[in-house]
Amino acid sequence: MSSKMRRPGPTLSLVPEARDPAAPDRGPTVPDTRADGRLDWSISMASAQAGDRDAYRRLLEAITPYLRALAARHIANRSDVEDTVQDILLTIHTVRHTYDPARPFGPWLVTIANRRIIDVLRRQGRSSAHEIPVEPEHETLSVPEANLQEEAVSARMLRDAVERLPAGQRDAIRMLKLEELSLLEASAASGISVASLKVATHRALKRLREVIGKPGNRT
C-alpha cells in the first residue's frame, strides 16, 4: 500500500485548496461551524443534485476533513482512515439522489459515514481474528522453546551429552564449537592436525545428533 506516500498529500494540499476558491463566499461561515455549515452543505448538495459541479466539489472538499475526523474517532490506523474516507465519498456519490434538501444534511451524511466505518471495523475484526500481533513477551511466554527456563534445561542436556563423548571428539567440540576457536588455533593448542580435528568434529556432531535426537531424551 502506498499509504505513507499518500497520507501527507491530501491533508496538506486539501486545506489551502478548500479555502482559496471558496474564501469570498464562505469566509463568514468557516468560523461558525455548526448551524451555518450545515445549511451551506445542504444547499450545495441540492445544487450538486441538479448537476452543479462547482458546488459538488466545494461540498466534497468541505466534508472530507469532517469525515476524516469522524473515521479517526473509531479507526486507529491512518491509512485505513483515508481508505474509509474515500469509501464514504464513493457511497455519497452513489446514493446522492436519496438526499432530500428539505431534511437536514448532517444525519444523512453521518448515517452513510457510520455505515462505511462499521464495514471497515468488521473487516478489521475478521482479519485480526486470524492474526496474532508478535510482541517480545509473546515470544517468551507463548512459545515454549523460547522460554529461558527451557533453554537452561536443554543447555545442561547438551553439556552432559558432550561429556559422554570419546576424549578426542569431546576436545574437538569444546575447542571449535563451545570456545569458538578457529581450526588453526585449535590445531596449535592441541597438537592435532586440522584434518583430524575436522573428522573428530564431524563424528562428534553426528553422535550428539543421535543422542539428543532420541525421542526419549527430548523434554
Added chain:
Amino acid sequence: MTSTPDLIDSLVADAQPVRRLRPPAMRALCWLLFAALVLVLVAVGHGVRPDLMLKLRQPVFFAGVLAALTTGVLAAMASFMVSIPGRSRRWLLLPAPALAAWISTMAYGCLTDWVSIGPDGLSLGETARCFATLAVTSVPLSLLMLIMLRHVARLAPAPVAMTGSLAVAAMTAVALSLFHPLDATVLILLWNFGVAALFLAFSGLYGKRLFEWVAR
C-alpha cells in the same frame, strides 16, 4: 489506490444531474398500489375462494386477514422510510403491533377450533395451486421492492430487506387466505407463517447480496 483529491476530481467529473427520490411515503404507496393490482389480477385469474363471504363474517378470519394486510402496509412503509439515510431506525418497529395482532389471531384460531384436516382431506391439487398463487404474488412484489430500494445496497441492506420481505409475505398471506379454501389449521399456519419465516430468513441471509445484484 488514488489519493482523496484525485477521487474527488473523478467524482466531480462524473456528477451528472440526478433525479431526487420521491418522499418515501409516496413510494410506499406506489408499491402498495402495485400490490393491490397484483391481488386483483390474481383474483380475476384464479377467482376468490368459494366460501369467502361466509368466512369474512367470521370475526377471527376477518381479523386475521385485516391484521396481515395492516402488517403488509406498515412493513412496506417502514422499509421505504428506513431505506433513506438519516431517517430514524425506529421506523422498523412500525409493523410490530400489526404483526403481533396477526400472530395472536392465528394463535387464537389454533386454540378455539383446531381443524386438523379439512372436509375433503389434504388435497395435493390445492397445495400446488397454493404454490402457484404464492409465486405469482410474491415474485413480482419482491422484484419491484428490490428495484425500488436498490440504492440501499451500499447502506443498511439487512433490516430493509427483512421489513420488505415481511411486507411481501404479509401480502402473500392475504392472497392465500382470500383465494384458497384452507381450513386445516396446520395448513393455515404453514402458509401464513411458513411463508413469512421463509422470506424473513432468506432476506436476512441473502438480502445484502440480492440488493447488490440488483444495484449493479
